[in-house]
Amino acid sequence: METKYNDIIFKEKVVSLFEQNRAQIGANDTTRMSKERDVAFKQFKKVGFPNKKMEAWRNTNLKDVFAYNYNIQFSPADEKPELIEAFQCNIHNFDTQTITLYNGWYLSEDKHLITLPNGTIIGSLAQAIKEYPELVQKHYNKYTNIEENGLIALNTAFSQDGIFIYVPDNVKTYKTIQMVNILDKEDNLFIQNRNLIIVGKNAKLTILHCDDSYNYSRSFTNTVTEVFIDEGAEVDHYKLQNLNDNSTLINTTYFHQELQSKLTTNSITLNGGLIRNKINVVLNGEGGEANVFGVYLVDKEQHIDSQVFVDHAKANCNSDELFKGIIDDNATAVFNGHILVRKDSQHTNASQTNRNVQLTDKATVYTKPFLEIYADDVKCNHGATIGQLDEEALFYIKSRGIGDYDARLLLLYAFAAEVINKISIATLRESIDDLVKKRLRGELAICDQCVLQCKDQENTYEFKIDISKI
Amino acid sequence: MLKIKNLHVSINGKQILRGLNLEVNRGEVHAIMGPNGTGKSTLANVIAGKPGYHIDKGEIIFKGKNILELPPEVRAQEGIFLGFQYPVEIPGVSMTNFMRTAVNEHRKYKGLDPMPAGEFLKLMKEKQQLVEIHAKLTNRSVNEGFSGGEKKKNEIFQMAMLEPELAILDETDSGLDIDALKIVANGVNKLKTKDNATIVITHYQRLLDYIVPDFVHILFDGKIVKSGGKELALILEEKGYEWIKDESPN
Numbered sequence: 070m071e072t073k074y075n076d077i078i079f080k081e082k083v084v085s086l087f088e089q090n091r092a093q094i095g096a097n098d099t100t101r102m103s104k105e106r107d108v109a110f111k112q113f114k115k116v117g118f119p120n121k122k123m124e125a126w127r128n129t130n131l132k133d134v135f136a137y138n139y140n141i142q143f144s145p146a147d148e149k150p151e152l153i154e155a156f157q158c159n160i161h162n163f164d165t166q167t168i169t170l171y172n173g174w175y176l177s178e179d180k181h182l183i184t185l186p187n188g189t190i191i192g193s194l195a196q197a198i199k200e201y202p203e204l205v206q207k208h209y210n211k212y213t214n215i216e217e218n219g220l221i222a223l224n225t226a227f228s229q230d231g232i233f234i235y236v237p238d239n240v241k242t243y244k245t246i247q248m249v250n251i252l253d254k255e256d257n258l259f260i261q262n263r264n265l266i267i268v269g270k271n272a273k274l275t276i277l278h279c280d281d282s283y284n285y286s287r288s289f290t291n292t293v294t295e296v297f298i299d300e301g302a303e304v305d306h307y308k309l310q311n312l313n314d315n316s317t318l319i320n321t322t323y324f325h326q327e328l329q330s331k332l333t334t335n336s337i338t339l340n341g342g343l344i345r346n347k348i349n350v351v352l353n354g355e356g357g358e359a360n361v362f363g364v365y366l367v368d369k370e371q372h373i374d375s376q377v378f379v380d381h382a383k384a385n386c387n388s389d390e391l392f393k394g395i396i397d398d399n400a401t402a403v404f405n406g407h408i409l410v411r412k413d414s415q416h417t418n419a420s421q422t423n424r425n426v427q428l429t430d431k432a433t434v435y436t437k438p439f440l441e442i443y444a445d446d447v448k449c450n451h452g453a454t455i456g457q458l459d460e461e462a463l464f465y466i467k468s469r470g471i472g473d474y475d476a477r478l479l480l481l482y483a484f485a486a487e488v489i490n491k492i493s494i495a496t497l498r499e500s501i502d503d504l505v506k507k508r509l510r511g512e513l514a515i516c517d518q519c520v521l522q523c524k525d526q527e528n529t530y531e532f533k534i535d536i537s538k539i
Numbered sequence: 540m541l542k543i544k545n546l547h548v549s550i551n552g553k554q555i556l557r558g559l560n561l562e563v564n565r566g567e568v569h570a571i572m573g574p575n576g577t578g579k580s581t582l583a584n585v586i587a588g589k590p591g592y593h594i595d596k597g598e599i600i601f602k603g604k605n606i607l608e609l610p611p612e613v614r615a616q617e618g619i620f621l622g623f624q625y626p627v628e629i630p631g632v633s634m635t636n637f638m639r640t641a642v643n644e645h646r647k648y649k650g651l652d653p654m655p656a657g658e659f660l661k662l663m664k665e666k667q668q669l670v671e672i673h674a675k676l677t678n679r680s681v682n683e684g685f686s687g688g689e690k691k692k693n694e695i696f697q698m699a700m701l702e703p704e705l706a707i708l709d710e711t712d713s714g715l716d717i718d719a720l721k722i723v724a725n726g727v728n729k730l731k732t733k734d735n736a737t738i739v740i741t742h743y744q745r746l747l748d749y750i751v752p753d754f755v756h757i758l759f760d761g762k763i764v765k766s767g768g769k770e771l772a773l774i775l776e777e778k779g780y781e782w783i784k785d786e787s788p789n
Contacts, residue, residue: 459627460590461627462627462629464589464590464611464627465623465626465627465629466629466632466637467588467610467611467612467615468587468588468589468611468612468614468615468620468621468623469612469615469637469638469641469644469697469701470612470615470616470641470644470645470648470701471612471640471641471644472610472612472644473610473612475640475644476612479629479632479636479637479640480629480632482631482632483629483630483631483632483680484631485631486631487630487631490631
């Protein structure tokens with residue numbers, strides 16, 4: 070008798086769903102996009118979902134994710150959240166332009182695409198394909214690699230909507246654009262949204278990308294984001310993740326940087342069932358700078374996987390990677406850093422650091438720094454540590470009359486703060502700082518960071534790292 | 540105030556202190572001198588409650604209580620302060636936050652409410668002047684990137700903030716130039732009252748020109764082998780530690 074594995078069953082399901090709904094899925098496609106969709110689908114059919122036999126997925130097993138059944142929506146649901154008016158950022162004194170994806174679909178009351186006074190266009194990708202096909206087509210699917218893994222191919226085959234942002238040349242958007250993905254569905258959802266961000270020459274953009282759960286339902290999100298950063302442009306990108314323990318989020322971002330552009334991306338993971346943040350950066354012009362930071366706080370059975378690939382494709386670029394994590398209970402953290410310095414990329418400056426505090430014997434950390442260097446005149450370093458809190462520092466703090474619990478809290482907070490302090494917007498930094506403190510004290514609830522201001526939620530759901538265990 | 544009786548301490552099975560006796564009263568300044576590796580820092584650490592030491596025998600009585608079972612934070616709240624030989628850098632923890640937490644923990648122990656923010660900042664400012672610390676330092680992370688001199692000044696600043704009854708200064712003079720040494724010593728002298736006591740641990744006589752001790756003890760081979768007045772330090776300076784080795788019965 071043949072036993073079918075869950076991932077095979079799920080693969081067959083999505084394959085047949087694609088074939089049945091092909092027309093609806095590609096309703097807005099340009100000819101090129103439609104072709105690429107079919108190519109991507111073929112690729113997915115060939116390779117299927119990633120599995121543990123693949124080097125990049127050795128420590129992240131999706132097996133348990135496929136043990137559940139998921140539904141796919143091929144059109145936005147009719148029902149809208151009741152609290153649509155309440156959609157606003159709860160970071161005080163922080164002026165943002167908020168755009169929302171609701172279960173993967175762009176949510177708005179009327180217009181699906183807004184043009185700001187400075188010419189910046191923000192809104193739904195599906196709408197952008199209709200209104201600006203040339204612009205979208207110039208960048209869409211140009212920076213992804215569908216051969217990277219089956220999920221990238223699958224997203225490319227299935228994607229229908231997502232966030233679109235276009236900042237014209239020389240436009241500096243000082244107002245932060247906040248992209249919020251809200252998951253709110255009683256039944257299990259499989260969501261594959263696709264975001265495209267185009268930042269013109271010498272333009273500036275700050276984006277805050279939030280992934281929030283609204284309830285405790287199971288979900289599987291496979292997001293692909295492409296960010297094109299043209300010559301001399303500057304992008305500040307923050308990812309804030311506070312999902313329930315039943316959510317799986319595979320987040321793949323491709324940053325493509327041209328001459329003298331600057332990128333800072335910071336992934337802050339406060340909670341989530343299984344989260345994989347794959348960050349690809351291509352430094353495709355001289356004088357480029359990429360700062361890739363992250364901090365993760367995980368406990369219970371949670372799993373966080375940070376994968377960073379920085380391609381120094383041109384000479385005279387700098388990249389700086391710093392990921393720090395606190396791992397409690399039976400949680401697992403994976404870090405894979407890969408810096409590629411190509412043959413002609415002389416005078417590359419690259420640094421890669423991953424530090425972990427492991428709070429229990431059952432917490433697991435896999436960290437693999439990796440440098441691949443073909444140029445001979447470069448400065449590269451890497452370092453990875455897994456450890457406990459510094460006993461000397463603990464004694465120093467206690468010798469001043471501060472008790473054990475507070476001393477550990479101070480040190481853990483300080484450990485995470487190195488990454489938090491790199492957030493350049495003061496109000497955002499303070500808010501995230503506060504969230505991290507709450508998380509460490511076990512006072513963070515699922516609602517704390519969510520943009521929906523529904524404080525009367527029945528369930529209080531708290532995330533707790535137990536400091537007494539170290 | 541402090542009575543140490545027949546204290547035997549070992550670390551990883553190796554005996555460090557072998558029957559040490561010491562009595563310190565309020566209003567007194569004691570200097571403990573001795574060659575390297577004779578147990579000076581061990582003594583300081585054991586009084587402050589650093590983990591990792593094994594007390595084989597003896598007791599430490601502070602204000603009538605045996606403190607050996609107390610965790611370091613409670614010893615601090617009881618009024619013991621250790622000035623570290625190598626102050627630890629704690630990136631990410633600001634001096635202000637660190638001191639506010641420490642001061643308020645001391646107050647909580649005494650049953651007092653936390654100090655209001657304005658009052659705290661005023662106190663910080665006042666105590667900074669004592670050791671000529673600039674405001675800049677207090678905005679930084681604890682000891683991070685501080686020079687050797689700044690770290691030692693910072694120890695005395697923390698001592699001033701916490702107003703201990705017993706301060707133990709472990710090699711506070713090491714790595715200081717003469718100007719910094721004077722500032723540190725001056726700070727310690729200003730903090731001296733008839734109700735508190737100081738134990739100065741040092742390898743050299745130099746510091747004792749500025750902090751004048753009432754008693755000098757020579758620690759050798761885990762025991763106090765000689766005690767005397769401040770003149771003992773001068774004899775030691777002149778004759779060197781070889782003299783003690785020759786005098787020592789072992």
